[in-house]
Each structure stands twice: as structure tokens, then as C-alpha cells.
Amino acid sequence: MTRKRSATALLTAAAVLTAVSVTLPLWWVFVSSTRPVNTYLNYMTPLSWKAFVPVGGDLSNYSGVLSGDFRIALLNSFLVSFLTVILGLAIAVPAAYALAALDFPGKTLVFSLVVLTSMLPFDAIAIPLSNMFVNWHLGDTYAGLVLPALANGFAIFMLRQFFMGIPRELGEAAELDGVGPVGTLLRIVLPLSRPALIGAGMMLFLSQWQAFLWPLLIGTSPERQLAPIALANLSTLFTVNTGQILAGSFVLSVIPMVLLLLFQKQYTNSLSTSGLKG
Structure with missing residues (x-):
């Protein structure tokens, strides 16, 4: 004792x-x-x-920083992160379900490519990719800010592992009732996958919320800047208002922290179940 x-x-x-x-x-x-x-x-x-x-x-630093360009950039970050979560899950969920429950030629190769791309540092391809986006007239657009973050390999991997933990008997029973793969995903798998969806959504949100290099390359105008870029721009060659920089840094840190506190149970559950199946 x-x-x-x-x-x-x-x-x-x-x-x-x-x-x-x-x-x-x-x-x-x-x-x-x-x-x-x-x-x-x-x-x-x-x-x-x-x-x-x-x-x-x-709180004068907060009123000062939220009355300038940082406020617009903060709203842009919310918009871009929200679109990334919604569209990213719309891509990751069917991709993960196909890799978990369906049999098709080259399935192992596709899954290996997903894992490998999730390990590739995005900064290594950011500059040549930004040149391609500019040539495609996607520079300084919301589409240009959102598109590279949609196909998140780690989100697909985590959802796939969670889907594999759902008993296959449920899918087989649905198949006997005449329900196809899409119906099984929508009616059976997704209602059971709330923790995984929240975990993958948080991952997509955080990756976009804290992004710096890609928004710096693509969102060039003040109307398209994201919050980390606007925060960095508060420091100029002649003036550095550290008080406002610290206020903006606290705002950017507290928002994801609040979200993690609200969904910590589902987020940790999704991470703990991502390695149960191979």
C-alpha cells in the first residue's frame, strides 16, 4: 500500500x-x-x-491587433481551415473506406503510396508547386490555399485503421440486405466513426491553421493573407510592436487549444485506435 x-x-x-x-x-x-x-x-x-x-x-494590444489587417487574416484562417476540414474529410472518408473494406487490384500499393506521401515534408515541394499554381491562375485565391491540404495521407491512414476495427459482420449483414458499399459507409460505418472523424478533422484543421510557408507563397494580397502571415507582418524594418505580436500569438494559440479541450476525448480515442489493425 x-x-x-x-x-x-x-x-x-x-x-x-x-x-x-x-x-x-x-x-x-x-x-x-x-x-x-x-x-x-x-x-x-x-x-x-x-x-x-x-x-x-x-487589453489595448488586443483591440489594436484585431482592428487591423490581422482581423481579416484571422477570418481568412477560419474560412480556409473550415473548408479544409469539410472537403478534406469528403476525400479522406471514401478513400479510407475503400482501403479498409473493399478488395481491388493494387490495393496494397495504393495504401503504401498514401503512407509514403504522408511522410514527405510538404516544404520540400512547396516552391515548385506554388509555381504550378501560379501558372494555373490559382495564386492569391482561396482555392490555391485550400487544395494542397485536402488529400492528407495521415488522415486517410488514421480513418482506414479505425474502419478496419469495425466488425466486418456489420458490412456483411448490410450486403445481405442489399445495401451497397456507399450505403454501408453512410448508414453503418460513419455513425460508428465519430471519434475518428473528429480526430481526422482536428488534424486537418491544425495542419492548415499553423501553416506558414504555403500561405506565404500563395496568399500574397492582404485580402487573402492568413493569420500567421499577418502576424509576421506586424514586425517591420522600422517598427516592432511586440505587445501586439504577443497578443496575436496568444489568439492563434488559444483557438486550437480550446478546440482540443472540447474534443480531447474523441481526439485521443481516434489516435489510440489508429494502430489496432495492420
């Missing part, structure tokens, strides 16, 4: 330490974002406890 209590106390202490180490930097960003302009530096050299206490600050 004593050993069990000691182990519990040790694990609890480790969990608390991990939580503090993860949340403390984000809390510091928030506190520093309430300081006017660059005055947060007054509490950093030497480091003072006031650096972590929002005393004497206000």
Missing part, C-alpha cells in the same frame, strides 16, 4: 510539473501581451515575478 501511494504521488507530481511547464509559457505570453508596447522587457532582466502577474496592464 505504501509503495502504491508513493507511485501515485510521484505520478501526480510528474503530471503537475508537466502541466505547469506546458501552460506557463502560454500564460507568460498572455501576461506580456497586456503590457503596453515593449514594456514587458522591464520584468525580464532580471526576471521578476511580475512577469507572470497581469498587474497594471490592459
